[in-house]
Amino acid sequence: MADQTMIGSTGATWLPALARRSEAVVIPLAALVLGLGLFGLFLLTQGKSPVDFMAIVWKGAYGSAFSLQNTLSRAAPLLLAALCVALPARLGLVVIGGEGAIVLGGVATGALGPHLAAVPPIVALPLLGLIAMAVGGLWIGAAGALRFYRGVNETISSLLLAYIAIALMNHLVEGPFRDPASLNKPSTLPLVDALRVGNLPGMEVHWGLAFGLLACVASWVLIDKTTWGFAARIVGGNVRAAQVQGLPVGRLILGFTALAGGFAGLAGFFEVTAVFGSANASLASGYGYTGILIAFLARHNPLAIIPVALLLAGFDAASGLIQRRMDLPDATILVLQGFVFLVILISDTAYGRLKLFHPERWA
Numbered sequence: 001m002a003d004q005t006m007i008g009s010t011g012a013t014w015l016p017a018l019a020r021r022s023e024a025v026v027i028p029l030a031a032l033v034l035g036l037g038l039f040g041l042f043l044l045t046q047g048k049s050p051v052d053f054m055a056i057v058w059k060g061a062y063g064s065a066f067s068l069q070n071t072l073s074r075a076a077p078l079l080l081a082a083l084c085v086a087l088p089a090r091l092g093l094v095v096i097g098g099e100g101a102i103v104l105g106g107v108a109t110g111a112l113g114p115h116l117a118a119v120p121p122i123v124a125l126p127l128l129g130l131i132a133m134a135v136g137g138l139w140i141g142a143a144g145a146l147r148f149y150r151g152v153n154e155t156i157s158s159l160l161l162a163y164i165a166i167a168l169m170n171h172l173v174e175g176p177f178r179d180p181a182s183l184n185k186p187s188t189l190p191l192v193d194a195l196r197v198g199n200l201p202g203m204e205v206h207w208g209l210a211f212g213l214l215a216c217v218a219s220w221v222l223i224d225k226t227t228w229g230f231a232a233r234i235v236g237g238n239v240r241a242a243q244v245q246g247l248p249v250g251r252l253i254l255g256f257t258a259l260a261g262g263f264a265g266l267a268g269f270f271e272v273t274a275v276f277g278s279a280n281a282s283l284a285s286g287y288g289y290t291g292i293l294i295a296f297l298a299r300h301n302p303l304a305i306i307p308v309a310l311l312l313a314g315f316d317a318a319s320g321l322i323q324r325r326m327d328l329p330d331a332t333i334l335v336l337q338g339f340v341f342l343v344i345l346i347s348d349t350a351y352g353r354l355k356l357f358h359p360e361r362w363a
Contacts, residue, residue, distance in 0.1 A: 085294075087256050102264045137259065
C-alpha cells in the first residue's frame with residue numbers, strides 16, 4: 001500500500017508538469033508535419049513526388065559537408081531575424097518588419113565601411129557592428145514607440161517601415177552611396193579585405209553563425225532568468241495589470257523592440273562584411289520574413305529558434321537543387337513556407353483546449 005502511494009505521489013509530481021510543457025512542443029511539431037503534408041498534396045497536383053522532394057532537400061541541405069555548411073551559413077541571419085520577432089512577442093507585440101532593420105543595418109555598414117579602411121580592424125569591425133545594431137534598433141524601436149505613445153498597431157507600422165527601409169536602401173545604393181564602378185548591379189564601395197569577416201575555424205561558415213547562436217542563448221537568459229524578462233512576460237500577459245503593479249511598460253516596450261531591431265541590424269552587418277562585401281539590393285533577400293515563420297514555429301522561445309532556423313535554412317539551401325532536379329520554380333519554397341505558416345496560425349486555437357495536455361488529467 002505504501003509503495004502504491006509513493007508511485008501515485010511521484011506520478012502526480014512530474015506527469016502534470018510534463019503534460020503542461022509538452023503542449024508547446026507537440027502542437028508546433030504536429031503543425032509542421034501537417035503543413036508538410038499539405039505541401040505534399042500540392043506537389044502531387046503538379047505531378048511531382050513528395051518523396052523525391054524530401055530526398056533532394058536532404059541531399060541539398062544536409063547530405064554532404066558542403067551542403068551542411070551552406071545551410072549553416074544561411075541559418076546565421078535567420079537566427080537574428082527570428083529574434084527580432086520573438087523578443088517583442090514576449091510583451092504581446094507582433095513585430096514583422098525585421099527585413100527593414102536587416103536592410104538598413106547592411107546599408108549603414110556598406111556606407112561607412114570604406115571610410116574606416118585605415119582604422120585597425122579590431123576597432124573598425126566592432127564599431128560597424130554597433131552602428132548596424134543602433135540603426136536596426138532605432139528602426140524597430142520606432143514601431144515600439146508608435147505603439148506605446150500613439151497606440152499605432154505595431155504589426156502594421158513595422159511592416160510599412162520595412163517597405164520604407166527597402167525603398168530608402170534602393171535610393172541610397174543607387175544614388176548618394178553608389179560605387180561608380182558598379183554598373184550592372186548598383187552597390188556601395190567595396191570593403192577592404194581587412195574589414196571582411198572570416199570563417200569559423202575549420203569551416204566554410206562565417207562568424208555570423210556564432211553570434212546568432214550566442215544571441216539566442218543570451219535572449220533566453222534575458223527572458224527566463226532576469227527580472228526584466230519576468231516583467232516582460234507580465235506585460236505580455238496583461239498590460240493593465242503590469243501598469244497597476246508599477247512596471248515600466250514603456251521602457252520595456254522600447255527596450256525590447258530596440259534590442260530586437262539591433263539583432264536584425266547585426267544580421268545586415270554580417271551579410272555585408274561576410275557575404276556580399278558591399279551593400280546592394282541583395283540585402284532584401286527575405287530573411288526577415290522567414291524569421292517570422294521561424295519565431296512562430298518556435299513559439300518565440302529563443303532556444304527553440306535554433307533547430308527551427310536550421311530546418312528552414314536547409315529548405316532554402318536546397319531550393320536551387322530542387323529547381324534543377326524537379327523542374328519546379330524557385331518560389332516553391334515560399335509555397336512550402338506559406339502552408340506551414342498557415343497551419344501554425346490555425347494551431348494557435350488548439351492551445352489550452354486539448355485535454356491530453358491538461359495537468360489535472362495526469363495529477
